[in-house]
Amino acid sequence: MANHKKESFTHREQDLAAFAKALSHPARIAILKVLSQKNECICGEIVEVLPLAQSTISQHLKELKIAGLIDGTVDGPRSCYCINWKAFEKFSAEFNSLFNNLKIRNEKACC
Amino acid sequence: MANHKKESFTHREQDLAAFAKALSHPARIAILKVLSQKNECICGEIVEVLPLAQSTISQHLKELKIAGLIDGTVDGPRSCYCINWKAFEKFSAEFNSLFNNLKIRNEKACC
DNA sequence: ATCTTATATCGCAAATATACGATAAAGGAA
DNA sequence: TTCCTTTATCGTATATTTGCGATATAAGAT
Numbered sequence: 001m002a003n004h005k006k007e008s009f010t011h012r013e014q015d016l017a018a019f020a021k022a023l024s025h026p027a028r029i030a031i032l033k034v035l036s037q038k039n040e041c042i043c044g045e046i047v048e049v050l051p052l053a054q055s056t057i058s059q060h061l062k063e064l065k066i067a068g069l070i071d072g073t074v075d076g077p078r079s080c081y082c083i084n085w086k087a088f089e090k091f092s093a094e095f096n097s098l099f100n101n102l103k104i105r106n107e108k109a110c111c
Numbered sequence: 112m113a114n115h116k117k118e119s120f121t122h123r124e125q126d127l128a129a130f131a132k133a134l135s136h137p138a139r140i141a142i143l144k145v146l147s148q149k150n151e152c153i154c155g156e157i158v159e160v161l162p163l164a165q166s167t168i169s170q171h172l173k174e175l176k177i178a179g180l181i182d183g184t185v186d187g188p189r190s191c192y193c194i195n196w197k198a199f200e201k202f203s204a205e206f207n208s209l210f211n212n213l214k215i216r217n218e219k220a221c222c
Numbered sequence: 223a224t225c226t227t228a229t230a231t232c233g234c235a236a237a238t239a240t241a242c243g244a245t246a247a248a249g250g251a252a
Numbered sequence: 253t254t255c256c257t258t259t260a261t262c263g264t265a266t267a268t269t270t271g272c273g274a275t276a277t278a279a280g281a282t
Contacts, residue, residue, distance in 0.1 A: 004237070004270060008162040009137035017137040024132035025240085026120035029209070036213040044258060051119040056241050058260055063239095077249045077258050083213065092210040098140070099203040102147040102194065115240060115267070136270085155228060167271050169230055174269095188228050188279045 016098060019091040022067035027052060028060050032083060035070065041080030127209060130202040133178035138163060139171050143194060146181065152191030 006014055023029060027050060034046050046061075047054045061081055064070045068087040073080050117125055134140060138161060145157050157172075158165045172192055175181045179198040184191050 005162060006137055006270095009141055013137035013140045016140055017135055020131045020133075021135035022131075024128050024135045026117055026124035026128040027240095029124045029127055030120055032213055047259095051116060052240095053242050054259075055243075055261080059240080062260085074248085074259090077247095077256095079259060085214070088210075088213070092207075095206065096203075099199075102143055102199070103196070117240095138270095158229095163270095164272055165229075166231080166273075170270080173230085185229090185278085188226095188277095190229060 012094075016091075016094060018067060019069075019095065022064055022069055025060065027057075028064055031057070031060055031064065032069070035081060035083050041073075041075065041082050043075075043078040043080060123205075127202075127205060129178060130180075130206065133175055133180055136171070138168075139175055142168070142171055142175065143180070146192060146194050152184075152186070152193050154189045154191060 006017070009017075023032075030050055031046055034049055035042060038045070044054070047057050050057060052060075061070065061072065065072050065081075069084055069091070070081050071084045117128070120128075134143075141161055142157055145153060145160055149156070155165070158168050161168060163171075172181065172183065176183050176192075180195055180202070181192050182195045
Protein backbone atom coordinates (compact mmCIF):
# COMPACT_ATOMS: atom_id res chain seq x y z
CA MET A 1 0.00 0.00 0.00
CA ALA A 2 1.54 3.17 -1.20
CA ASN A 3 0.19 5.21 1.64
CA HIS A 4 1.37 8.62 0.64
CA LYS A 5 2.03 10.15 4.00
CA LYS A 6 2.36 13.71 2.90
CA GLU A 7 -0.23 14.80 5.45
CA SER A 8 2.15 13.93 8.26
CA PHE A 9 4.32 16.92 7.45
CA THR A 10 3.80 20.58 8.21
CA HIS A 11 1.61 22.72 6.00
CA ARG A 12 4.60 24.80 5.09
CA GLU A 13 6.54 21.76 3.97
CA GLN A 14 3.59 20.48 2.00
CA ASP A 15 3.06 23.84 0.29
CA LEU A 16 6.69 24.20 -0.64
CA ALA A 17 6.78 20.66 -1.94
CA ALA A 18 3.66 21.28 -4.02
CA PHE A 19 5.24 24.39 -5.53
CA ALA A 20 8.43 22.49 -6.29
CA LYS A 21 6.39 19.72 -7.82
CA ALA A 22 4.70 22.14 -10.19
CA LEU A 23 8.17 23.15 -11.39
CA SER A 24 9.50 19.60 -11.49
CA HIS A 25 8.95 19.04 -15.18
CA PRO A 26 10.88 20.90 -17.89
CA ALA A 27 7.74 21.30 -19.96
CA ARG A 28 6.08 23.27 -17.19
CA ILE A 29 9.11 25.51 -16.78
CA ALA A 30 9.08 26.07 -20.52
CA ILE A 31 5.38 26.89 -20.42
CA LEU A 32 5.95 29.50 -17.72
CA LYS A 33 8.68 31.05 -19.85
CA VAL A 34 6.40 31.28 -22.85
CA LEU A 35 3.65 32.85 -20.76
CA SER A 36 6.06 35.40 -19.30
CA GLN A 37 7.44 36.40 -22.68
CA LYS A 38 4.09 37.33 -24.15
CA ASN A 39 2.05 40.29 -23.13
CA GLU A 40 -1.02 38.70 -24.55
CA CYS A 41 -2.63 35.62 -23.19
CA ILE A 42 -1.53 32.63 -25.10
CA CYS A 43 -3.35 29.46 -25.84
CA GLY A 44 -2.32 27.17 -28.66
CA GLU A 45 0.92 28.99 -29.31
CA ILE A 46 2.43 26.91 -26.56
CA VAL A 47 1.54 23.79 -28.49
CA GLU A 48 3.45 25.11 -31.50
CA VAL A 49 6.54 25.97 -29.49
CA LEU A 50 6.84 22.84 -27.39
CA PRO A 51 7.45 19.32 -28.66
CA LEU A 52 4.37 17.85 -27.04
CA ALA A 53 0.87 16.97 -28.14
CA GLN A 54 -1.96 19.40 -27.54
CA SER A 55 -3.60 17.17 -24.98
CA THR A 56 -0.35 16.87 -23.05
CA ILE A 57 0.14 20.63 -22.95
CA SER A 58 -3.41 21.00 -21.77
CA GLN A 59 -2.68 18.60 -18.95
CA HIS A 60 0.46 20.48 -17.88
CA LEU A 61 -1.50 23.74 -17.94
CA LYS A 62 -4.08 22.15 -15.72
CA GLU A 63 -1.44 21.15 -13.20
CA LEU A 64 0.05 24.63 -13.16
CA LYS A 65 -3.44 25.99 -12.64
CA ILE A 66 -4.18 23.58 -9.79
CA ALA A 67 -0.89 24.58 -8.20
CA GLY A 68 -2.10 28.18 -8.43
CA LEU A 69 0.81 29.39 -10.53
CA ILE A 70 -1.30 30.39 -13.50
CA ASP A 71 -4.78 31.71 -14.12
CA GLY A 72 -6.91 30.66 -17.02
CA THR A 73 -10.01 32.20 -18.45
CA VAL A 74 -12.11 31.09 -21.35
CA ASP A 75 -12.06 33.61 -24.18
CA GLY A 76 -14.45 32.47 -26.84
CA PRO A 77 -13.34 29.22 -28.42
CA ARG A 78 -9.86 29.68 -27.05
CA SER A 79 -8.38 29.81 -23.59
CA CYS A 80 -6.26 32.49 -22.07
CA TYR A 81 -3.55 31.63 -19.61
CA CYS A 82 -1.19 33.83 -17.73
CA ILE A 83 1.01 33.71 -14.71
CA ASN A 84 -0.58 34.44 -11.35
CA TRP A 85 2.10 36.82 -10.18
CA LYS A 86 0.76 37.09 -6.69
CA ALA A 87 0.96 33.36 -6.07
CA PHE A 88 4.25 33.16 -7.87
CA GLU A 89 5.85 35.86 -5.75
CA LYS A 90 4.51 34.30 -2.61
CA PHE A 91 5.96 30.93 -3.45
CA SER A 92 9.31 32.18 -4.64
CA ALA A 93 9.59 34.21 -1.45
CA GLU A 94 8.84 31.16 0.65
CA PHE A 95 11.37 29.21 -1.31
CA ASN A 96 14.03 31.79 -0.67
CA SER A 97 13.07 31.77 2.95
CA LEU A 98 13.68 28.03 3.01
CA PHE A 99 17.01 28.48 1.26
CA ASN A 100 18.13 31.11 3.73
CA ASN A 101 16.90 29.14 6.69
CA LEU A 102 18.91 26.16 5.60
CA LYS A 103 21.98 28.25 4.93
CA ILE A 104 21.99 30.14 8.20
CA ARG A 105 22.39 27.15 10.42
CA ASN A 106 25.31 25.13 9.28
CA GLU A 107 28.11 26.64 7.33
CA LYS A 108 30.83 24.17 8.11
CA ALA A 109 30.59 21.06 5.99
CA CYS A 110 31.03 18.04 8.18
CA CYS A 111 31.67 15.34 5.61
CA MET B 112 3.69 4.63 -24.49
CA ALA B 113 4.73 7.02 -21.83
CA ASN B 114 7.61 8.39 -23.79
CA HIS B 115 9.06 10.77 -21.29
CA LYS B 116 10.27 13.55 -23.50
CA LYS B 117 12.33 15.41 -20.99
CA GLU B 118 15.34 15.28 -23.27
CA SER B 119 13.61 17.56 -25.75
CA PHE B 120 14.02 20.53 -23.43
CA THR B 121 17.07 22.64 -22.72
CA HIS B 122 19.68 21.47 -20.26
CA ARG B 123 18.89 24.41 -18.06
CA GLU B 124 15.23 23.53 -17.96
CA GLN B 125 16.05 19.93 -17.24
CA ASP B 126 18.43 20.83 -14.44
CA LEU B 127 16.01 23.20 -12.80
CA ALA B 128 13.24 20.63 -13.07
CA ALA B 129 15.48 18.00 -11.50
CA PHE B 130 16.28 20.31 -8.61
CA ALA B 131 12.61 21.11 -8.12
CA LYS B 132 11.84 17.42 -8.22
CA ALA B 133 14.28 16.75 -5.42
CA LEU B 134 12.37 19.27 -3.33
CA SER B 135 8.95 18.07 -4.44
CA HIS B 136 8.28 15.86 -1.45
CA PRO B 137 7.75 17.21 2.07
CA ALA B 138 9.83 14.42 3.54
CA ARG B 139 12.85 15.56 1.57
CA ILE B 140 12.38 19.16 2.64
CA ALA B 141 12.11 17.94 6.23
CA ILE B 142 15.28 15.89 5.82
CA LEU B 143 17.18 18.92 4.57
CA LYS B 144 15.97 20.89 7.57
CA VAL B 145 17.19 18.21 9.96
CA LEU B 146 20.56 18.09 8.24
CA SER B 147 20.92 21.85 8.38
CA GLN B 148 20.05 22.05 12.08
CA LYS B 149 22.75 19.66 13.19
CA ASN B 150 26.42 20.40 13.11
CA GLU B 151 27.20 16.73 13.18
CA CYS B 152 26.42 14.36 10.42
CA ILE B 153 23.22 12.58 11.13
CA CYS B 154 22.12 9.18 10.13
CA GLY B 155 19.34 7.36 11.93
CA GLU B 156 18.24 10.42 13.83
CA ILE B 157 16.22 11.36 10.80
CA VAL B 158 14.34 8.10 11.09
CA GLU B 159 13.39 8.97 14.66
CA VAL B 160 12.20 12.45 13.77
CA LEU B 161 10.19 11.67 10.66
CA PRO B 162 7.09 9.48 10.46
CA LEU B 163 8.52 7.13 7.87
CA ALA B 164 10.16 3.73 7.89
CA GLN B 165 13.93 3.45 7.83
CA SER B 166 13.98 2.03 4.33
CA THR B 167 11.85 4.89 3.07
CA ILE B 168 14.14 7.51 4.60
CA SER B 169 17.09 5.74 3.08
CA GLN B 170 15.42 5.99 -0.30
CA HIS B 171 14.73 9.71 0.06
CA LEU B 172 18.34 10.25 1.11
CA LYS B 173 19.43 8.41 -2.00
CA GLU B 174 17.34 10.66 -4.19
CA LEU B 175 18.73 13.79 -2.56
CA LYS B 176 22.20 12.39 -3.09
CA ILE B 177 21.55 11.59 -6.74
CA ALA B 178 20.23 15.11 -7.19
CA GLY B 179 23.54 16.31 -5.75
CA LEU B 180 21.98 18.20 -2.85
CA ILE B 181 23.61 16.13 -0.15
CA ASP B 182 26.85 14.24 0.33
CA GLY B 183 27.07 10.95 2.12
CA THR B 184 30.08 9.15 3.47
CA VAL B 185 30.25 5.84 5.26
CA ASP B 186 31.50 6.22 8.81
CA GLY B 187 31.90 2.80 10.29
CA PRO B 188 28.60 1.02 10.63
CA ARG B 189 26.71 4.26 10.18
CA SER B 190 26.36 6.77 7.40
CA CYS B 191 27.00 10.45 7.51
CA TYR B 192 24.95 12.82 5.42
CA CYS B 193 25.16 16.51 5.04
CA ILE B 194 24.09 19.21 2.68
CA ASN B 195 26.30 19.90 -0.30
CA TRP B 196 26.30 23.65 0.09
CA LYS B 197 28.04 24.29 -3.15
CA ALA B 198 25.42 22.48 -5.20
CA PHE B 199 22.67 23.92 -3.08
CA GLU B 200 23.83 27.49 -3.61
CA LYS B 201 24.21 26.90 -7.29
CA PHE B 202 20.70 25.60 -7.66
CA SER B 203 19.05 28.18 -5.48
CA ALA B 204 20.82 30.86 -7.49
CA GLU B 205 19.59 29.36 -10.74
CA PHE B 206 16.13 29.18 -9.32
CA ASN B 207 16.18 32.82 -8.38
CA SER B 208 17.48 33.60 -11.80
CA LEU B 209 14.46 31.83 -13.27
CA PHE B 210 12.14 33.70 -10.93
CA ASN B 211 13.64 37.04 -11.88
CA ASN B 212 13.63 36.22 -15.55
CA LEU B 213 9.96 35.40 -15.41
CA LYS B 214 9.15 38.49 -13.42
CA ILE B 215 11.04 40.95 -15.58
CA ARG B 216 9.05 40.37 -18.71
CA ASN B 217 5.41 40.75 -17.97
CA GLU B 218 4.17 42.80 -15.11
CA LYS B 219 0.69 43.54 -16.33
CA ALA B 220 -1.66 40.68 -15.72
CA CYS B 221 -3.70 40.06 -18.81
CA CYS B 222 -6.43 37.86 -17.46
C1' DA C 223 33.24 -16.32 16.23
C1' DT C 224 28.84 -14.54 17.43
C1' DC C 225 25.81 -10.79 18.49
C1' DT C 226 24.22 -6.22 17.91
C1' DT C 227 23.48 -1.93 15.60
C1' DA C 228 23.03 0.96 11.59
C1' DT C 229 22.12 1.41 6.99
C1' DA C 230 21.36 -0.02 2.15
C1' DT C 231 19.05 -2.73 -1.02
C1' DC C 232 15.54 -6.03 -2.82
C1' DG C 233 10.93 -7.26 -3.82
C1' DC C 234 6.59 -6.01 -3.91
C1' DA C 235 2.06 -3.24 -3.97
C1' DA C 236 -0.36 0.81 -4.77
C1' DA C 237 -0.58 5.52 -6.31
C1' DT C 238 0.83 9.17 -9.57
C1' DA C 239 2.74 11.09 -13.53
C1' DT C 240 3.51 11.35 -18.43
C1' DA C 241 2.08 11.02 -22.99
C1' DC C 242 -0.93 10.41 -26.86
C1' DG C 243 -4.99 9.71 -29.87
C1' DA C 244 -9.81 10.14 -30.02
C1' DT C 245 -13.62 12.55 -28.84
C1' DA C 246 -16.49 16.17 -26.75
C1' DA C 247 -17.72 20.92 -26.14
C1' DA C 248 -18.11 25.70 -27.31
C1' DG C 249 -18.00 29.46 -30.05
C1' DG C 250 -17.10 31.83 -34.60
C1' DA C 251 -17.58 31.70 -39.71
C1' DA C 252 -19.90 30.17 -43.89
C1' DT D 253 -27.73 25.27 -39.56
C1' DT D 254 -23.48 23.23 -40.77
C1' DC D 255 -18.55 23.54 -40.75
C1' DC D 256 -14.10 24.84 -38.66
C1' DT D 257 -11.01 26.01 -35.03
C1' DT D 258 -9.55 25.68 -30.40
C1' DT D 259 -9.17 23.57 -26.13
C1' DA D 260 -10.60 20.22 -22.48
C1' DT D 261 -11.43 15.71 -21.20
C1' DC D 262 -11.60 10.61 -21.60
C1' DG D 263 -9.46 6.31 -22.18
C1' DT D 264 -5.42 3.89 -22.29
C1' DA D 265 -0.52 2.45 -22.00
C1' DT D 266 3.62 2.80 -19.70
C1' DA D 267 6.95 4.75 -16.40
C1' DT D 268 8.01 6.55 -12.09
C1' DT D 269 7.28 7.43 -7.21
C1' DT D 270 6.19 6.25 -2.65
C1' DG D 271 6.14 3.16 0.99
C1' DC D 272 7.01 -0.93 3.71
C1' DG D 273 8.83 -5.37 5.36
C1' DA D 274 12.44 -8.53 4.81
C1' DT D 275 16.96 -9.28 3.99
C1' DA D 276 21.85 -8.25 3.12
C1' DT D 277 25.96 -5.91 4.51
C1' DA D 278 29.44 -4.01 7.28
C1' DA D 279 31.65 -2.72 11.33
C1' DG D 280 32.03 -2.55 16.33
C1' DA D 281 31.09 -5.04 20.74
C1' DT D 282 31.16 -9.24 23.60
